[in-house]
Each structure stands twice: as structure tokens, then as C-alpha cells.
Amino acid sequence: MSGVNLTLTAYLSLLYPIRSRGNEANKFHAAVEDLCSLSGELSLSSHGTDEAVLQIRALESSSLEEKRVREYLAASTSIRKSAHLSPRPTMIVEVSLDATVPTDFAKMYDDEGTITRYEGEEARVVYSSAIGSDFASYIHRLIVAANIAHVGSIILDKSVMVSENGLEDIIATCSAQSLTEATEYALSIGWPPIKALNILEVWNWISTKKGFMEGFGGGPTGRALNAFTHLLLPASIIDEGTELFWSMVGLEALYTKGSSGIQEQVREKSQLLLGAQNSHKKEITRMYDLRSRFVHGDLNFSGAHPSDSAFHSR
Template identity: 30%
Template structure:
């Protein structure tokens, strides 16, 4: 039996002076993440219920400094290292591969080498998927508290590849919406959310079976680090329509009224939800001109006009509404949001 060891090192973005996020919440979110990580299990054709552990370091591990990401190293940065180990019988793996119909060494090379690569490929996929899902739940439990930079992945203490983390946009959205105090964000345990969704038998599924699962899938797309601001708005509003709209009539009104029924009444900025949907409609129907994305990518746009500002506000607000709604649904055990109209005297 051979030991197979995977480690992913992820730096946490430093908190600068102008960062308004409460430090005590960031610390609590890290503690919650450690506890939630203990619940992760990775299973595939080679082993069952592989546990993942997490350690926190006050500076970069030495082997991190020898990777391509070392150029971005900040000496006082906190680093999270996620690890899992498994004992693999590569001879048994090779026999399994050899027995597969159609495998020929003259085309695929050594059956032993092919089997080792297969173990690596399958395990890394599941490891990263499990981490991503815990990170998404962390954004739901303490929105924006943990903002990561891209990390690196090691196999048996050797650099294997870079690890792309989720978008840090939620931190920006939180700080933007905190100024208007809506939606009201709760800070809860990530472990509690993980336990709750397991008890509800919901999760991130290729074929979602309820509103909550559809909304979770929308949020996972919102957190794609490669999306531009227009795509973030698209996925977040799709999530809101999934949760708050029934039928094809009065969509704007349904979102406005139903969001406030669930998350509480707006005491100020009362048109912000309606403005959000108006902006979404203008964007999708081509009623204003978009700037070339690669101008932003290459920092060739050095100013923010009124359209940019409104787009950013719409994205921030719709993202936080989506997260607050998912959080509320998980905490109250709701898979669906069903609204009814009543006639009263």
C-alpha cells in the first residue's frame, strides 16, 4: 500500500485599514470553517470516507515559496492548508484498469502509470469540489468574511497545479449593502448550515429538485471568479426569480413584495428592488451600451460613470438578497417559498 497525500494552501486576503468588515466576525468565520471542514468526506472508486483536515499558519509554508504563486507572497499573510491522505493499492488499481474493456498499453502507456494518474485525477476533482462547497456555505453563514487569494495544490509534497478560489465579490457586496442596512445579514455557524442541509437532504446537484437547490446552484455561479459584473447580475437575478416569482406576470412587483415579506420591510431606499429589476431588464434587452470587457481586464478604463455605478449597486444588492434568502431558508428548513394572496375585510 502506498500513501497518497494531497494538500491545498490558500492565503487569506489581508485586511487593510479601509476594510470595514468586523474583525471578530472574520476570526469566528475561520473557526467555523475549521469545524465545518471536519465534516467533509471524500469517496471514490479507490477509497471511502476520506477525511479532510485544515491547519492555519501565520506565514507561508516553505514549499509554497517555491511555487509560481510565490511572487504574490505577503509575509504576514494567514495561510490555510487543507490536507487529506489515503492508502492506495496501486497494484489493485492497475489490475482494475487492465480489466477494463478497451484498455491497451500500446495506446495508453504503462497500466501502472495510467492507474496512478487516474487516482490523482479523480481524487483531486472530488477534493476541490468538497472545498468549494464548504467555501460557498461559508459565504452563506458569514457573507464576505473570508476572502481568499488563489492558492496551490501539492501531491506528495510536490507542486502539482494552481488552485483557483471563489470570487471575493461577496465582501464588496456586503460592505456596499451594509451602508443601507438591508438586507439584514445574520452571522451563523458554517457547521450548523452544513448539518442542516444534510438533514434537509439538499445540496449542489446537477438536476436540482427544489427552489433551494436551484438557488444554491445560482449562487455557485455568482461566485465564479471568471465572471464579469454583467454575468454576476444575470445569475443573481435568475436566483431571485427562482425564489420569488411565480408565472410570467408582474415579475418586478412579485420580487419587490415577496423579498420584503421574507426579509423584512425596507425603511429607506424603498425603490431599490424595483430599480434592480429595471436595471436588469435594460441590461438584458440592450437598452444601454456595454463597454468592452477586455478594457476592464487590462485596466484601460480609469473612471466609473453612472451606468457602471448602477450596475455595481445592482450586482451587490441582488447578490446579498440571494445569500440572505438562502440563509433564511436553510435556518428555517424551507426547501420552497410559497406565497398566497388573501382577501381580508
């Protein structure tokens, strides 16, 4: 099978911690170092192409290369239209791969099952587009693994994927900051501390969970992981009520069976992980009360296109 080379490069803007107290900066740098250690360890196989190995590295601060990438991001029309770049400091991490794109032929199926055959340059464009989409999805799943391993440490600002086919936005994950806040609150009410894990070990684990890599779970853990992905969406897309909703979906996927006594099942079974409920006994009941009010329209929530003033007034 003949083919041509395609290079895909993603520039990820990772936000530094919002607060400098404690060892949050150390946690951030440890998480980035762990992420970069995956270079050469992961590979992507997409649409008939051979496995392409991912290369991951942090760009040196204030280097000419980093300045060029920052100027490129700031000047990008696509980025300007999607959202403003965060005023918080960021670190740029580059993720790239080289893939061989088939040009012999490509088949596409429409909703009615009709097959359209493409050859030559058209086949290259079809395959390149599909590989680019898979690469962007792969990065998002890698960010999920990173935030399970280092809770709330890998937070994407506006990022972009570049190839000969043009530029594509990579959705930010700014709401991951709430994971850090949730961790601090959990400690304050006596729940067990969350330890840092190795990203590669987490990746190998979640890659085996039915439905997660496909983005449509499949099994209790797969459904819980897919619910977790919603918690990483930008604050402009997901609000507190929606975060609570997806959190409860994930908990119920893990801890419940059937359709009766759901709240009690979560309360009882979660104690295996969180320990006996004493001072925080009422927390799950309160979560269910808020979730019920949100689902039934008795709790305020953001519209699809909220203004900045809406967030400041909450």
C-alpha cells in the same frame, strides 16, 4: 481491492479584510477559526475510494513552514501564469486528506458510451486525477458554505493543490469582497442585519440541497446556490453586470413560480425576509432595469480578456 495511498494538500491564501475599520479583522479571524474547527469533521468519498477525512489548519504566521509555502506559491510557474499574487496580506490555511487509490482496475466512458479499462499504474493515475478534481470542487463548495455563514469573510487569493501527480490551481474567489460591500449597503437602506452562522451547520444544510454538491441544480434552492457560486469568481472573470445577472437568477429561483409577473413576485415575496418595502421600494425595480439593459446589450460589460486599465476606468 488493492490500492496505494494518495495525499492531497491544498494551500489556501485567505485575504485579510481590505479595510481595518470596525470589527472586520475580528470577523475574519472568527471565520478562519470556524473553518479550522471543521478539521476531522468532514470527509470526501470519491470514485470507489473509502471516505477520506479532511484535516484543516492555519499555518503559524512567520513560521518556517509558512515561509516555505509562500515561497512555493510565489515561485510556482502555474501561479505566475494565472495571475499576480495580491499585495494584500494573507493567511495560509492548509486542507489535506489521505485517500486509498484502487489499482485493480478503472473504467472510463467516452461520449459514445465506449468503455476503456485501465489496470495497475494506469488505474492509479485515472483514480488519482478524479479524486484531485473532486477535492478541488469540494473545497469550492466549502468556501461557498463559509461565505454564507460569514458573509464575505473567506476570500481566496491564488491557491494551489499539491499531490504526487503535480500541482493544480484552485480558482480565487476575490469577488467575495463585494458581498461585504453589499451587506453594508443593505444595512444603510434598512434591511435586516446578517448574522454570522456556524459553517458546519451551513455545510450540513447545503449538502442536502438537490444539485448543489453535483454543481448542477436541481430544485429552487439548488439553483439559487449554484447562481451564488458565480458571485465568488475573481473580478477578472465576472463584472458588475454579470454579478447582477446571477443575483437576479438566484432571487427568481427562490421567490418565483411560472413565467408571469416575475418582478412583482420577487418584490412581494422578498418582503417575508427583508421586511416591508418602504425606503428601498424602488431598489428591486432598479435592479430589474439594470439586468434588462445588461441582457439586451444596453449596458457596458467586460470582454473575456480585459486589461488592467479597463477595470481602473470603470
